[in-house]
Amino acid sequence: MGDSERSKRLQNVFSARDNSELASSYDEWAEDYEDDMLSLGYAVAAVAAGFVGRHVPLGGTVLDAGAGTGMFGSILRVLGYDDLVGINISERMLEKAGEKDAYHALHRMVMGEALGFDSGSFSAAVSVGVFTTNHAPPEALDELVRVVEPDGWVIFSVRKDVYWNEGFEQKQASLEKEGRWQRVTMSEAFQPFPAGNTSHMTRLFVYKTG
Numbered sequence: 610m611g612d613s614e615r616s617k618r619l620q621n622v623f624s625a626r627d628n629s630e631l632a633s634s635y636d637e638w639a640e641d642y643e644d645d646m647l648s649l650g651y652a653v654a655a656v657a658a659g660f661v662g663r664h665v666p667l668g669g670t671v672l673d674a675g676a677g678t679g680m681f682g683s684i685l686r687v688l689g690y691d692d693l694v695g696i697n698i699s700e701r702m703l704e705k706a707g708e709k710d711a712y713h714a715l716h717r718m719v720m721g722e723a724l725g726f727d728s729g730s731f732s733a734a735v736s737v738g739v740f741t742t743n744h745a746p747p748e749a750l751d752e753l754v755r756v757v758e759p760d761g762w763v764i765f766s767v768r769k770d771v772y773w774n775e776g777f778e779q780k781q782a783s784l785e786k787e788g789r790w791q792r793v794t795m796s797e798a799f800q801p802f803p804a805g806n807t808s809h810m811t812r813l814f815v816y817k818t819g
């Protein structure tokens with residue numbers, strides 16, 4: 610399997626026209642997803658794990674929003690976060706995540722729609738590689754903030770062009786203006802796929818809920 614084939618499968622999910630096409634593309638990709646991402650040098654989970662470890666105390670329930678096959682959850686488990694809940698739009702990705710022993714519970718939910726959790730259910734919500742082209746919209750952040758308890762954490766990556774062009778800059782600022790969260794830090798922009806040649810720069814954001 611060449612890198613161009615792997616990049617093609619990655620590009621395929623960026624061109625989904627709606628949620629149904631997105632879910633189908635991930636359903637089809639689920640079997641090869643981890644091999645492809647690791648071969649392309651997927652760096653977002655490693656950077657995000659550093660920020661979670663730096664800020665989020667152990668012991669609470671953490672929501673992994675857009676958990677995929679559970680690669681990030683597996684890293685969090687190693688770091689001692691042992692009460693993890695994952696959500697995803699793709700059933701097949703959820704099945705792959707379920708094969709790992711990382712999550713307490715996994716649910717099919719769509720980010721951008723109302724999430725089926727009570728307010729303040731989690732000590733932190735993390736979302737890695739999901740705020741990118743033709744994936745979850747900025748409105749999904751409202752729900753991540755709602756389901757996290759006050760003084761909790763919302764940590765996520767956003768592709769840089771998507772941040773500027775698809776409403777994330779405005780949504781993140783308006784949540785701050787409303788006192789719903791406060792930005793604690795953000796990473797430098799970095800290459801999410803350093804071994805591939807299709808990278809768009811990405812940033813990690815860390816917010817504390819109000």
Ligand SMILES: C[S@@+](CC[C@H](N)C(=O)[O-])C[C@H]1O[C@@H](n2cnc3c(N)ncnc32)[C@H](O)[C@@H]1O
Nearest residue numbers: 635675676677697698699719720737738744745
């Ligand atoms: C690039 S993968 C990242 C997966 C995982 N976080 C990781 O780091 O390996 C993006 C994931 O987000 C999911 N996803 C995309 N849009 C979504 C949405 N609106 N709601 C829920 N899940 C979504 C996809 O099904 C896919 O599993």
